[in-house]
Amino acid sequence: MATKEITLKLMIHKEKNQIVYAESGNDFVDVLLSFLTMPLGTVIRLTGKQSEMGSLHNIFRSVEDLDVQYLQTESCKNMLLYPKSASEEHCRNLIVNIDDTEPTNYYLCNDGNVQPFGSIHHDFKHLISSFPDKKCRCGRSVERTILREKSMNAGDGKDGVFVKGKMRYMITDDLQVLPVCMRTSLELLERFGISDAAVLKERNVNLGQEEVLHLLKSSLLSKTPLTDVFLPMQHTIDEVTLGLKVKELDSKDMAHSHTETEIGSNCRKMNVNLFVSKSRNKVLYAQVGEEFPDLLFSFLAFPLGSIVKCLGGCTSMGCLDDLYKSIKELNKRWMKSEETKPLLLDPKLAPYFGSTNQLIQINELPGKLSTFACSNCYGIGVTDSGFGACSHGNRKIQVEAINPKFRDVVTELGGAFMAGPGMFMVTEELIVKPLSTISGISFLSQFNIPISDLEEQVVSVGEEEALSLLKASLISKTVLSDVFLKKPK
Template structure:
């Protein structure tokens, strides 16, 4: 399940570090800062690439609808045979795609998989579950205290914000795989190791790979997923039993309109003549291909980015809350931190891949994500009472 889905389903009280703040930041940020309006929807309600399997679970708490199909309803549009699974996606002609129904579930492999009484696990086996669930370089400016005790905020560009926001679309299994033993909070590490170890032989190899190295839904990849080396599923193709222009009008609920019978009044004979209203084009099937929701019409400078490129600077506080950088917001953070200006220092930092991965880990682990990565570790105070003996 994508991290953003977990945060949303838990009412932004997931206690997964400060991902809740990241999610709130996406909600609060105007759509103008994203490549497209659909990009914001992709982060707030990311799709699960394994949804066709997850919906067969006896308990499935994910309420996303990955089978929704949106198409351009303009029958004269030149961008033929394109669809999207994300609302507010722009067609190449510039119009917003509209809902055309839910695509039918026609994956024979998925249907056959349900015959063995399990989804991921083979057969009706029994298990023991213990109480702990065991089975690029980016440049930023940092405003911090002179004594290295805390980071107030970082002044960042769109590239850093995209790395933070993109984490919401990454499946939890990808993060666990990439960060390995560094996710010490909670029981997810134990659950992951159980699938990789003690659960050997209890599930098919395809399902095991799906859990240990889950893929992102098509076009949900970003700089964050690239850092974590998370793969992205191939775009879907759907075959419809209709001409595409008829499908635009009728959607999945009225695919038979190409072949329906009708009566027409023929004035030359003064009577009704029974005839078929066949479309002029004899082709009655179409294959529609999934369109990238991040595309803004036919122009797009960075197909992986959620956040729009530009000169706009953003403020990221220590708890990973993101907002546009303004003088007012800067002064407010300094005031809330109860720090005098003379005690502050600004530093420019070039983050390495390792630091970015540490920041991704910190986003799930601590309420001081920036400080934990950018400042030297705090020295533990010596126990004077112990030294007296």
């Protein structure tokens, strides 16, 4: 099958060799907006595990290297490395979809023929699982694949996925999305100091998966991602500037970077033992229980849009904040439906992808699904909302999914990814390993630090500290020191 592409028209400043803005239909805007629905784990996997995005790649690699015995179930590892998007059904309809996460499949008990036990108008309850290695209450394997119907809220290819079709949009170099308007176009030219249209030139380009993937990575690291992608010979991501930004992080800034967002009602705290080099004012590593790694690992399931919201629009990641703000300010008449903006600006976690240790207030979608069952062939179709039917007719049933974080049959939300009790070592760049005293001593030797220079400090981590850890993990390689140690003036 031929690879689909999107056509984009660029307005380029010839002298500066920089893109002033791009013009496109809804197809390209939908792709940009889908970035906000992507979980961090998906972004890291797509952009490369050696990504320049702070210490996130270390969290991802730590999950990869962790023995499954430290996790509640084998499914937990898969959930963290391949987190699901709550907008999965919508993003399947993108013209160019770079998310390689396997579509969610549902499995029914081997004895799962839908046998009616009441009126056709009654609800029936059945258990399904998104992982085939689970057991039903009856003890049989939950491995019979059932059909998942296309969501009624997903895009239809004509009116777009997130924004309405039959409209043209302007996209600035820092990914602000605006409806096509001559006045706005002139304002952009004025911003570039352009008074003579002769310095401008047009160019048409096509985007496939490779270009969109490059754009995703650039959007998280650069303020000029369009130029970086389409004029690569003259413009590359300024890694030197990025490094300086990381070095200038201040622990006070980290703790208060989310002042625009109210701290929720979560009063839970966890203690973390830090081992600090007094002379270097540097955290070497932390000694923690399983709750703290669970908190860090939970970041991988967070959608980018929810991260921007939690940090008050101040992630300091490329132009992600600009994209988020422009969608926030975009008139709702350009959006596909009333529900579209919340999908992008306050995206939920997919069902069962939250953790009791995440501390940060991001809600999950419920685990109950609307379904239909054919009265002739006993096939079940799962929809996100409403009911569907095959050609034979339908019978309404109620289905609950099994929470994959539990070994027993549990349908309620909740649970943790990490099993306990356990003790772990977390370096300041967020490499997580099972605790070993030998590794700890070797760590001191590696940094040539005398034992007398070592100091133990106990800090308390609640929601505010968790938000600071989240922000630091996005842009810093010295996370624990940035968050918990006061920098000398």
